[in-house]
Amino acid sequence: MFNFFKSKKNRAEEEKAVEREQTAADTALNSQANSEIPQDATKTSPTAESEPETTKNVAVQEETKPMGFTSKLRLGLTRTRQNLSKQLSGLFGGGKIDEELYEELETILLTADTGVNATTQLLEDLRKQVKKKGLTDAADLKAALKESLVEMLKPLERPLDTTTSNPFVIMITGVNGVGKTTSIGKLAKYFQSQGKSVLLAAGDTFRAAAREQLIAWGERNNVTVIAPDTGIDKKNDPAAVIFDAINAAKARGIDIVLADTAGRLTTQMHLMEEIKKVKRVIGKAIPDAPHEVMLVLDANTGQNAVTQVKAFDEALDVTGLILTKLDGTAKGGVVAAICGQYPGNPPALRFIGVGEGVDDLRPFNANDFVDALFD
Numbered sequence: 001m002f003n004f005f006k007s008k009k010n011r012a013e014e015e016k017a018v019e020r021e022q023t024a025a026d027t028a029l030n031s032q033a034n035s036e037i038p039q040d041a042t043k044t045s046p047t048a049e050s051e052p053e054t055t056k057n058v059a060v061q062e063e064t065k066p067m068g069f070t071s072k073l074r075l076g077l078t079r080t081r082q083n084l085s086k087q088l089s090g091l092f093g094g095g096k097i098d099e100e101l102y103e104e105l106e107t108i109l110l111t112a113d114t115g116v117n118a119t120t121q122l123l124e125d126l127r128k129q130v131k132k133k134g135l136t137d138a139a140d141l142k143a144a145l146k147e148s149l150v151e152m153l154k155p156l157e158r159p160l161d162t163t164t165s166n167p168f169v170i171m172i173t174g175v176n177g178v179g180k181t182t183s184i185g186k187l188a189k190y191f192q193s194q195g196k197s198v199l200l201a202a203g204d205t206f207r208a209a210a211r212e213q214l215i216a217w218g219e220r221n222n223v224t225v226i227a228p229d230t231g232i233d234k235k236n237d238p239a240a241v242i243f244d245a246i247n248a249a250k251a252r253g254i255d256i257v258l259a260d261t262a263g264r265l266t267t268q269m270h271l272m273e274e275i276k277k278v279k280r281v282i283g284k285a286i287p288d289a290p291h292e293v294m295l296v297l298d299a300n301t302g303q304n305a306v307t308q309v310k311a312f313d314e315a316l317d318v319t320g321l322i323l324t325k326l327d328g329t330a331k332g333g334v335v336a337a338i339c340g341q342y343p344g345n346p347p348a349l350r351f352i353g354v355g356e357g358v359d360d361l362r363p364f365n366a367n368d369f370v371d372a373l374f375d
């Protein structure tokens, strides 16, 4: 009873603290997002080029120096970090390492959506470390937990190598609203920044808005988008659109094709059959394609994300994951939950999304991730 009330009170305080830091984080993100506008505007403005660089412009540029991804990752993980650190600070403040402490830690990890398997695994590893290193003070546990987490998450860290094929075809899939189309926009920018040419295939033929959304991302990144005709009589088959896009990419010597698809629930059997067909047809354009079947997951869905991995993998042999919206959740533990589900051999977590901006997607790095969670 007492513990319940205590934790409730703590939670209210934590929530206030999280809110305060989140507001600060939002302000920082907004000022950064806003700051990107004048730079872009300068590029497209016809008069800007001829204007001499004034001291005012220089000042604006200095102010708007892009935020490094480490800071962005930290900012994006604010909620999870706040949630964890407030709870852990009491626990790791000092004192004896006893069963009660392990139990409390178990609860904290579970409420961060770490999942039963991963939590058990982490605690086992922690106990081993405590024994091996002869730790007696709870204050030493933070470093030990970080070490256990990094070790657990390391196998997820398998960056995508797109040099094995030209064009390299990436099929993007997942349920509705997880961030597929947005991630494609971000990926286009990411690959371009590596000097690669990109083409987008508007394979979500379900909603006209999805097509428009992808075209907008294409325009923003100056990338060709192969989209279906929108005439009322046209029956737009997603497989056909993507097939055409791959052929266009071959003809134009494009390096990377990003194929968008409509969101679907894994329980919608006919839609799962449709996506299997899309995959088969891609293989007709290039025999070993798609070279990557990328499943996009929303970090807010917690344990559900784990279920989605299983179901999409059964249908499509998923080769990589993108975990989006880590900025919007206090439950970043889902990353560990995925590991817990596949002990020793988790799927590759290619990228994580920590915001809606075009730069808010980066390859997953276990060390950076754990650092951003704790420090």
Ligand SMILES: Nc1nc2c(ncn2[C@@H]2O[C@H](COP(=O)(O)OP(=O)(O)O)[C@@H](O)[C@H]2O)c(=O)[nH]1
Pocket: 174, 175, 176, 177, 178, 179, 180, 181, 182, 183, 263, 296, 324, 325, 326, 327, 328, 353, 354, 355, 356, 360
């Ligand atoms: N905060 C946040 N929002 C995101 C992220 N990725 C996508 N979104 C938002 O999620 C919503 C759905 O994204 P969309 O790409 O249309 O999802 P789709 O249905 O899977 O294609 C949009 O409002 C996006 O801006 C992310 O990493 N962080």
Ligand SMILES: [Mg+2]
Pocket: 180, 181, 182, 204, 210, 260, 261, 263
């Ligand atoms: Mg979409």
